[in-house]
Amino acid sequence: MFFKKLNLIPAFAIAFAMTLMTTGCAEDDADEIVGVCPIVVSTIPVDEAVDVPLDQVISAIFNEELNAETINSETYSVSGASELAGTLSYSGITAFFTPSADLLPFTTYTGTVTTGVKDPFGNALQEDYVWSFTTIPEVTLSVSTNDSGTVTGAGLFNNGSLVTVEASPNAGFEFTNWTIDDAEVSTTASHEFEVVGNMALVANFEVATYTLTTTAVNGTLSKNPDQPTYSHNSEVILTANPDTGYEFSSWSGDATGTDNPLTLVMDSNKSVTANFTLIPVNTFTLSVNAENGTVNISPNQTTYNEGTDVILTPNADTGYEFASWSGDATGNNNPLTITMDADKVITANFIQENTGQICPNPAVDLGLAGDYAILAKSGISTTGTTSVIGDMGISPNSSTAITGFGLILDSSGTYSTSSLVTGKVYASDYTSPTPANLSTAVSNMETAFTTANGMAPDQTELLAGNINGQTLSSGVYKWSSGLSVTNSVTLDGGGVDCAEFVFQIAGDLTIADNTEIILINGAKADNIYWVVAGAGAMLGTDVNFSGNILSQTLISVNTRSSVVGRLLAQSAVTLDGNAIVKPSN
Incomplete structure (x- = not known):
């Protein structure tokens, strides 16, 4: 908001004006002319006004009607750092100056009405009238890096008023601070401050960085690269390494699935756990068949862990002799050592003693x-x-x-x-x-x-x-x-x-x-x-x-x-x- 400073006509000015109405009024050539002399009784904005709108039309109000031809750029002007361009108009007892462009924020301007202003009777303003006013301040906002974030809260504010501005980082960035002329004024994204003239605040964002916490039990988890923090959208390769007797099973936390290695995209702080499970020991069964004999099994168990060696020793019944192994074993080794790498069925074959020998005089010549x-x-x-x-x-x-x-x-x-x-x-x-x-x-x-x-x-x-x-x-x-x-x-x-x-x-x-x-x-x-x-x-x-x-x-x-x-x-x-x-x- 802004407020206009009202300019009330002082009592001495009214008295002075009344005096002029009853006494003579001198022209520029110092000849006295009887009548009322033109005077400026008020202005808009008033003298020393502050927080003046930037689109303000600047007016001078007189005590009487004037000769409109005397209201011109020579007799009525407004200047700031330099003279303003604008349009002059006159109506009734008011002269108007309309600037060609908006006034600059928090800038002091001076209006001047010279003695060249006269009324229709030729009476002139007795001395130049000069007043000044100051426009409303402006708060401008910007970001240090394009596309790093957005800012809100800029605008025109009365000097001394409280203003709050907001900074919001875009994806991949985080807010750092507000600065004015490279000097830090706040590290809070929502910043409240008192307006002191024009203020140009810059919101600064750095590229966001994230932490990665990893957990592994019954194994280890390696990170490549292995860093304390990671920039936004950077990739980290996670590799799960099981301890002996364990195998990798899955990821949990901020990662899922069973891919190993796993490529993780760092777009936030993340915590990832590598899960390992105990490798089950394969167990197998051994079935040994024997007729006309027996087989000693060492060790003799219901099941065997994978890789266990078992010794089979055949023992023939009376009148028989061991001949060979069949099924999941071959040959005629006695004893036989087998390694349990699957379920096995083995038969010990026994023959009658001497029945497998060659006969010297066979009934049929083969x-x-x-x-x-x-x-x-x-x-x-x-x-x-x-x-x-x-x-x-x-x-x-x-x-x-x-x-x-x-x-x-x-x-x-x-x-x-x-x-x-x-x-x-x-x-x-x-x-x-x-x-x-x-x-x-x-x-x-x-x-x-x-x-x-x-x-x-x-x-x-x-x-x-x-x-x-x-x-x-x-x-x-x-x-x-x-x-x-x-x-x-x-x-x-x-x-x-x-x-x-x-x-x-x-x-x-x-x-x-x-x-x-x-x-x-x-x-x-x-x-x-x-x-x-x-x-x-x-x-x-x-x-x-x-x-x-x-x-x-x-x-x-x-x-x-x-x-x-x-x-x-x-x-x-x-x-x-x-x-x-x-x-x-």
């Missing part, structure tokens, strides 16, 4: 086919972890038809090796003399099948092809259909070492799950022949089988079954986690 634990013409495959003790061969098909064994070709090119085979693996596409040897072995296998199948039988159609639970003496047995064994069968050699057993089967050979071929009194697997002319020989799960299978087609051995003997197939042999042991000395 020729070179007898050198192989497995010999096939079209394919050999395994799933699960199989153990084969003895050589394998395939012909006329190539090595690509042997699957599941992870073959590694020897540098000689004549054979391959496999972690599942204790022996060598031969194929028709390997380097000479392997192809010729395999051709001879396959031919010998076919001849042996024909020879064994053509031997004169001692018994035919025994029990109509179902010999479950029977004890059979040595000899040649013939069936015109299939042979099914769903319960264990005992082959009794009658005290003759390497007693001969030949089974001629026109149909399929089917050995049910959990069935065992038991050999006693001199019976040995090397001199037992299962001659299958049907669709194939199928051994179920967990079968303990003895003897050589001469199949005109397929031989299939299911999970965890073991064979002491040879698998000689004129088509394919399929295995599933089995133990195959070729008779040997």
